[in-house]
Amino acid sequence: MPENQEKKSLTKTQKTGFVLLLIFAVLTIGLGGLQLRNTIYSPFVLKLSGPDSxxxxxxxxxxxxxxxxxxxxxxxxxxxxxxxxxxxxxxxxxxxxxxxxxxxxxxxxxxxxxxxxxxxxxxxxxxxxEPITSAIAATGVTPTDVINSSGLSGFTEGGEEFSALLAALEDPPKLRELLLKSGSITVEQLSKVDDATLVKTAKELLQNQMQPNNEVVNTPSSNTSTLNTTSTLP
Incomplete structure (x- = not known):
């Protein structure tokens, strides 16, 4: 063989293929290692239940x-x-x-x-x-349940949220909807309660919930006392 014979070098296509093959090999080894790690540690992972669970x-x-x-x-x-x-x-x-x-x-x-x-x-x-009133109280429904179901929170006297809450207490259909959303009372139980008793009981529960930081006032649309407070509900 002549000493001056030029050594053959890789073509551009071959170099590209070699690089791609090397990258693929590295990815395969890396992903395989991760999969192996997950397989080993997964039985020992502590699964915490969130609020929804x-x-x-x-x-x-x-x-x-x-x-x-x-x-x-x-x-x-x-x-x-x-x-x-x-x-x-x-x-x-x-x-x-x-x-x-x-x-x-x-x-x-x-x-x-x-x-x-x-x-x-x-x-x-x-x-x-008053078995109907006792039935509502026995369900454990609280003003906080109703407020959370309505999307109202952190309201103060004179604010829009406060007015919306008072309006809900004066609107039996809306109040029934909020109670059902709270999940603390069933449709069957709620169907046994007349509108007047429902409104009265809801106001009494709200008043008791906010004591002693509350003050009772009369709303324009009803002679039944409702709550007037400047404190933030929980």
């Missing part, structure tokens, strides 16, 4: 309680725990020989055995003169 779990639990009757007394577990305050595991909470639903249907107190003197406050909470 917690709310969903709560709603699922409420739905479950409304669909079961553990003691087979005719009242579902949710009603016994959150409304009548009777035992979901005992068909006859007061052990007087009459099951809880029968006593409630007859207008008797399922927490007080016949012939015994019980505290009037307990009886009134179950079969009082």
């Amino acid at each position: 917690s709310l969903q779990l709560l709603n699922d639990e409420q739905t479950r309680l409304q669909s079961i009757d553990t003691d087979h007394d005719g009242l579902n577990d949710w009603e016994e725990l959150n409304y009548y305050e009777t035992s979901p595991y005992l068909p006859d909470t007061d052990s007087d020989g009459i099951n809880d639903k029968t006593e409630i249907d007859n207008g008797d107190n399922p927490l007080c055995a016949k012939g015994e003197a019980c505290e009037s406050s307990t009886a009134e909470s179950v079969v009082g003169e």
Whole structure:
């Protein structure tokens, strides 16, 4: 072979192909390493439940309680725990020989055995003169629930948000919509409440929620007292 023979060099196309092949190889190795790392560590990753997940779990639990009757007394577990305050595991909470639903249907107190003197406050909470009002209070609906459902927060006296809240309290259809959005009361429960009682109860709940930093005034459209406050709602 002649000593002066020129050595062959790579063409431009070959160089480009070699660079691309090298890049592809590096990416393949890198992605493979990441996949291997994720496979190893994924079983040990702590998955935290966010607010939405917690709310969903709560709603699922409420739905479950409304669909079961553990003691087979005719009242579902949710009603016994959150409304009548009777035992979901005992068909006859007061052990007087009459099951809880029968006593409630007859207008008797399922927490007080016949012939015994019980505290009037307990009886009134179950079969009082205003069962509709008690039903709303027993759901746990608070002014904060209604305010959050309406999108109003941080209002002060004289502001647009404050006026909108007062207007909602005077508008039964709007108030019903906000209560349903809060998720704390069902359509069936709300259908048993007349407009006058609904408005009155909502105002009483709002007034109680804001005490002692509140002041009661009369609105122009109703003789029922409403809340006038300069403090910021939670």
